[in-house]
Amino acid sequence: MPSSTSSSSDRLPRKHVISAALGAVVVFVLLLGAYELTARLCGFTPGINDSMANWSAHRDRVADKPGAIAFVGTSRMTAAIDVPLVRERYPDRAVAQLAIDATQPASVLRDLAEDPAFTGVIICSVSPAAFKEETLWSQEPWVVYYEHRWSISEMISYRVGYELDRCLATRQPSWSFISMISTLAKTRTLPTPSHRFITEDRSRCLDFSKVDQDKLRETIAGRRDTLEITPPEQWLANAALMEPGIEQLMERGGRVVYVRLPVAHEPYEYDREVYPRAQYWDALAEATSATMIHFEDVAGMNQIPVPDGSHIDMRSQAELTRLLMDEVERLGVLD
Numbered sequence: 001m002p003s004s005t006s007s008s009s010d011r012l013p014r015k016h017v018i019s020a021a022l023g024a025v026v027v028f029v030l031l032l033g034a035y036e037l038t039a040r041l042c043g044f045t046p047g048i049n050d051s052m053a054n055w056s057a058h059r060d061r062v063a064d065k066p067g068a069i070a071f072v073g074t075s076r077m078t079a080a081i082d083v084p085l086v087r088e089r090y091p092d093r094a095v096a097q098l099a100i101d102a103t104q105p106a107s108v109l110r111d112l113a114e115d116p117a118f119t120g121v122i123i124c125s126v127s128p129a130a131f132k133e134e135t136l137w138s139q140e141p142w143v144v145y146y147e148h149r150w151s152i153s154e155m156i157s158y159r160v161g162y163e164l165d166r167c168l169a170t171r172q173p174s175w176s177f178i179s180m181i182s183t184l185a186k187t188r189t190l191p192t193p194s195h196r197f198i199t200e201d202r203s204r205c206l207d208f209s210k211v212d213q214d215k216l217r218e219t220i221a222g223r224r225d226t227l228e229i230t231p232p233e234q235w236l237a238n239a240a241l242m243e244p245g246i247e248q249l250m251e252r253g254g255r256v257v258y259v260r261l262p263v264a265h266e267p268y269e270y271d272r273e274v275y276p277r278a279q280y281w282d283a284l285a286e287a288t289s290a291t292m293i294h295f296e297d298v299a300g301m302n303q304i305p306v307p308d309g310s311h312i313d314m315r316s317q318a319e320l321t322r323l324l325m326d327e328v329e330r331l332g333v334l335d
Contacts, residue, residue, distance in 0.1 A: 046168055048199065055145075067092070070122050071124075075204060076125050076127065080261050081203060081324075104130050104131075107138070110241075113248060132235070256289070257328060259295075260296075293328070
């Protein structure tokens with residue numbers, strides 16, 4: 001039978017291991033706290049990291065919700081709409097921001113319009129790039145993820161990440177360890193917050209007061225070199241692919257609104273030169289069952305500043321949202 005002395009000596013290493021483990025945990029927590037504090041002192045705040053899972057969670061919000069309002073499009077739409085204002089204005093309607101940056105809206109528009117469970121209103125941003133052949137179905141990966149991968153396990157994983165995003169500034173991509181090391185190596189300074197951030201409703205708020213004005217002018221001027229021209233026949237043929245879905249949605253009592261959001265004077269003059277309104281927008285208006293709203297035709301909308309040529313500043317969101325929804329109501333879309 002072991003002696004009490006040997007038994008006590010056996011327990012000592014265990015105590016040391018437990019003490020060391022607790023000490024390591026305390027040090028780790030303190031380091032994380034210091035990392036978070038440094039991020040806050042540098043001006044970073046908690047914000048949502050957008051992802052296919054985040055998009056899918058918002059897509060769920062308008063599924064099977066009578067009278068729901070879904071905003072569809074690109075970064076112009078995410079920057080344009082004050083979602084809380086829309087929810088306040090229409091408290092009995094589900095509202096979701098489903099626009100996706102750096103893509104075009106055809107896939108999401110078709111997915112919603114052809115979904116028997118969706119009976120609401122789709123407000124879709126349409127620009128000259130919307131029905132280009134090369135990028136027509138560029139939002140398809142989000143639709144495929146939602147239809148085939150969005151599951152209970154994905155929802156749980158997303159929810160954990162979402163709650164961490166809401167609490168920790170260090171979850172911001174530009175404050176990741178790799179980004180911080182890269183910035184330190186290049187500039188010998190810590191990263192600074194971006195002029196854009198994503199809210200919990202997927203709106204993209206842009207603060208152009210934090211952007212160098214010379215760079216903004218370069219952005220506007222450079223847009224002429226990146227816009228590829230799609231012939232009107234092809235552009236309208238691609239737009240026509242949306243019509244079966246639009247008609248199905250209208251049979252269920254829903255509606256689609258195509259909206260041309262404000263563009264700054266210089267790039268819009270170029271748009272009108274290479275994408276004449278009569279051959280594109282006006283021709284689409286004659287061919288589609290969707291309701292059409294062009295910023296040129298709505299009093300006040302063409303007066304909203306567009307600092308980088310394509311996206312409005314966060315301070316203009318509420319005004320543009322009010323003007324757009326006033327026009328949507330005037331045209332009887334929500335009746």
